[in-house]
Amino acid sequence: MRKLSLVLAMVLVLSLFVGCSSQQAAAPAPSANATESDKGAIKVGLNYELSGNVATYGQGLTEGIELAVEEINSKDGVLGKQVELVKADNKSDNAEAANVATKLITRDKVVAILGPATSGNTKGAIPVATQHKVPLISASATADDVTVDSNGNVREFIFKTCFSDSFQGFIMANFAFEDLKVKNAAILMDNTSDYSKGLTASFKERFESLGGTVVTEQAYQAKEKDFRAVLTNIKSANPEVLYLPGYYEEVGLIVKQARELGLNVPVLGGDGYDSPKLTELAGNEALNGVYFTNHYSSMDDSPEVVKFKEAFNSKYGKDPDAFNALGYDLAYFLADAIERAGEAEPLKIKDALEATKNFQGITGTLSVDENHNPVKAITIIEMKDGVQTFLKKQQP
Amino acid sequence: MEQVLQQLINGISLGSIYALIALGYTMVYGIINLINFAHGDIYMIGAYIGFACTTFLGMSFIPALIVSMISTAVLGVIVEKVAYKPIRKSTRIAALITAISVSLFLEYGMMYFVKPETRTFPEVLSSKNITLGNLIVNNKDIYIVIITVVMMLVLQYVIHKTKIGMAMRATSMDSEAAQLMGISVDNTISTTFAIGSCLAGAAGVLVGVYYNSIDPLMGMMPGIKAFIAAVIGGIGIIPGAMFGGYLLGITETMVSAYGYSLYKDAVAFAILIFMLLIKPKGLFGKNVREKV
Numbered sequence: 001m002r003k004l005s006l007v008l009a010m011v012l013v014l015s016l017f018v019g020c021s022s023q024q025a026a027a028p029a030p031s032a033n034a035t036e037s038d039k040g041a042i043k044v045g046l047n048y049e050l051s052g053n054v055a056t057y058g059q060g061l062t063e064g065i066e067l068a069v070e071e072i073n074s075k076d077g078v079l080g081k082q083v084e085l086v087k088a089d090n091k092s093d094n095a096e097a098a099n100v101a102t103k104l105i106t107r108d109k110v111v112a113i114l115g116p117a118t119s120g121n122t123k124g125a126i127p128v129a130t131q132h133k134v135p136l137i138s139a140s141a142t143a144d145d146v147t148v149d150s151n152g153n154v155r156e157f158i159f160k161t162c163f164s165d166s167f168q169g170f171i172m173a174n175f176a177f178e179d180l181k182v183k184n185a186a187i188l189m190d191n192t193s194d195y196s197k198g199l200t201a202s203f204k205e206r207f208e209s210l211g212g213t214v215v216t217e218q219a220y221q222a223k224e225k226d227f228r229a230v231l232t233n234i235k236s237a238n239p240e241v242l243y244l245p246g247y248y249e250e251v252g253l254i255v256k257q258a259r260e261l262g263l264n265v266p267v268l269g270g271d272g273y274d275s276p277k278l279t280e281l282a283g284n285e286a287l288n289g290v291y292f293t294n295h296y297s298s299m300d301d302s303p304e305v306v307k308f309k310e311a312f313n314s315k316y317g318k319d320p321d322a323f324n325a326l327g328y329d330l331a332y333f334l335a336d337a338i339e340r341a342g343e344a345e346p347l348k349i350k351d352a353l354e355a356t357k358n359f360q361g362i363t364g365t366l367s368v369d370e371n372h373n374p375v376k377a378i379t380i381i382e383m384k385d386g387v388q389t390f391l392k393k394q395q396p
Numbered sequence: 397m398e399q400v401l402q403q404l405i406n407g408i409s410l411g412s413i414y415a416l417i418a419l420g421y422t423m424v425y426g427i428i429n430l431i432n433f434a435h436g437d438i439y440m441i442g443a444y445i446g447f448a449c450t451t452f453l454g455m456s457f458i459p460a461l462i463v464s465m466i467s468t469a470v471l472g473v474i475v476e477k478v479a480y481k482p483i484r485k486s487t488r489i490a491a492l493i494t495a496i497s498v499s500l501f502l503e504y505g506m507m508y509f510v511k512p513e514t515r516t517f518p519e520v521l522s523s524k525n526i527t528l529g530n531l532i533v534n535n536k537d538i539y540i541v542i543i544t545v546v547m548m549l550v551l552q553y554v555i556h557k558t559k560i561g562m563a564m565r566a567t568s569m570d571s572e573a574a575q576l577m578g579i580s581v582d583n584t585i586s587t588t589f590a591i592g593s594c595l596a597g598a599a600g601v602l603v604g605v606y607y608n609s610i611d612p613l614m615g616m617m618p619g620i621k622a623f624i625a626a627v628i629g630g631i632g633i634i635p636g637a638m639f640g641g642y643l644l645g646i647t648e649t650m651v652s653a654y655g656y657s658l659y660k661d662a663v664a665f666a667i668l669i670f671m672l673l674i675k676p677k678g679l680f681g682k683n684v685r686e687k688v
Contacts, residue, residue: 053512191658218655218657219657219658220657220658221658223613223617225607225609225614226406226410226607228406228409228410228649229403229406229407229410229648229649229650229652229653229657230652230657232399232402232403232406232653233399233652233653233655236399249514249609252516252609253607253608253609256608260523260525260532260534261402261532262525262527262532277513277514277516280516281514281516281608281609283519283608
């Protein structure tokens with residue numbers, strides 16, 4: 001067994017060297033191509049969850065990207081060249097996400113990688129992209145530590161086009177204090193989820209700094225079904241609003257039980273609410289007075305969104321969701337950077353991405369800040385009789 | 397005070413669910429000394445059958461409940477014939493391991509067929525709140541308490557007053573002697589499984605309607621909690637299982653009420669360990685133990 005692990009370790013070390021040397025050989029290749037002939041396509045890698053437990057996220061993003069690339073290519077492409085997508089499935093697995101990234105960079109010689117969808121899988125692919133100096137952009141990894149490592153250093157080649165978890169909590173605290181004009185909030189968080197904990201921390205910090213009070217903080221665990229004990233506690237603390245960051249499976253049940261217990265205060269949450277299951281679980285009536293932050297709303301009637309909806313509908317025969325919209329924006333975001341870089345070369349693309357200012361996307365106008373996070377508007381959605389309605393766009 | 401009363405109501409309605417599952421659990425144990433870990437999963441399958449009946453066949457609550465009870469009774473008998481009967485003479489550890497395998501088989505087998513996602517029950521029972529001062533009781537809470545108590549009484553009647561009940565008690569005391577007296581032990585055990593699984597199926601539909609959410613692993617935790625409830629009351633004793641269920645439900649709710657909601661499972665298991673150390677025969681098992 002020990003011998004086996006020794007051999008494995010050696011193979012790993014060797015593969016690192018092989019990886020390095022092939023990267024050195026690979027790096028000049030795209031630029032060489034560019035000078036020799038302008039006909040070669042620009043290869044962009046897609047590292048997505050096309051199968052596995054979060055496959056719907058990866059598939060949704062891919063649909064959006066493919067639509068955007070189709071549009072770009074029909075309009076002379078980027079720098080006069082066509083964009084070629086190299087799709088690879090990371091099977092919703094961290095280790096596989098790293099393998100896929102290696103394959104895309106060393107074998108397919110892509111100039112940039114789009115994806116993966118979740119924060120966990122993105123973190124799996126980060127070391128590979130960083131080592132080979134190829135920019136990697138995720139449109140949906142909302143964790144704060146995707147673009148910034150634990151020591152607070154910016155990861156040079158990693159970008160994202162979605163807001164961070166901490167920003168969602170921040171915006172909801174503003175919304176509660178300024179729009180709903182409430183001063184006493186209760187928090188009920190999912191103690192088993194980093195996402196929920198992250199949102200709670202930022203909401204609480206912002207709400208208290210505005211002068212609000214968190215009257216009670218309670219917790220539950222994912223997969224529970226009976227929340228009435230904690231909800232009774234919350235009710236007795238008399239909050240004016242309940243901040244409930246979590247995923248739709250529990251949130252649906254909690255909202256239903258809260259209303260049954262007569263806790264009729266507004267409920268605020270994050271993008272984890274975005275699922276038709278939420279309505280099925282809680283019922284239309286119970287969801288009145290529920291607000292959440294999201295990337296995009298298909299009810300948004302600004303002209304760009306309407307145009308995107310029509311294009312998407314004619315290609316796929318359905319209305320786009322937030323992931324489709326994020327994918328669509330992501331492809332244009334990269335195309336914009338390549339155009340400004342003037343050359344499809346990873347380092348230049350990275351510099352262009354860093355310099356992005358006021359990129360117009362359908363999920364909002366976006367600038368890249370010093371931490372490689374986007375500065376963009378966040379959409380607040382209100383549930384009205386079970387239908388997601390666009391309430392407003394909150395500028396940062 | 398008001399809050400304590402409201403939490404008590406919450407605890408009773410949660411406890412009813414544990415009690416409902418624990419009834420079948422404890423009965424099977426009482427007759428053949430087998431801890432049927434698959435009981436929680438039969439409860440899950442009962443919920444899915446109820447879901448299919450109401451969603452795809454458009455049945456109302458009572459017919460769906462009956463179809464689900466009959467189907468799970470049949471399933472219980474099949475499980476017994478296929479998995480438990482061949483090893484009836486083996487060691488108890490073999491039976492226990494088989495029970496765990498059956499449980500996992502049902503969970504992940506169902507996951508293959510119905511997909512792992514949560515499904516929602518259609519609203520087959522309208523939900524009404526009854527307010528007493530500041531206390532709120534849901535009509536579903538009342539249904540579930542009544543159904544639990546009625547089932548407990550029916551089960552007591554069947555076991556103590558009917559012929560098949562007598563056969564069950566005889567089998568539980570000494571199966572060989574019972575066989576010599578002309579009792580068909582195989583049939584008796586099958587009937588026991590049928591009744592136990594039938595109760596689990598009923599519990600599944602009720603919980604599905606109550607929480608409006610079912611998934612293939614929904615039987616795991618309630619199954620274990622029902623086991624704890626059965627141990628508290630004295631495993632094999634039917635009124636004990638009901639009492640244990642209520643005690644556990646109220647305890648968990650009170651632990652949450654005092655702000656330790658994340659430790660309520662830990663408290664439940666601490667009670668199990670404590671009971672097994674101090675009073676392994678359970679609260680109701682102090683006299684000459686009459687196994688059902």
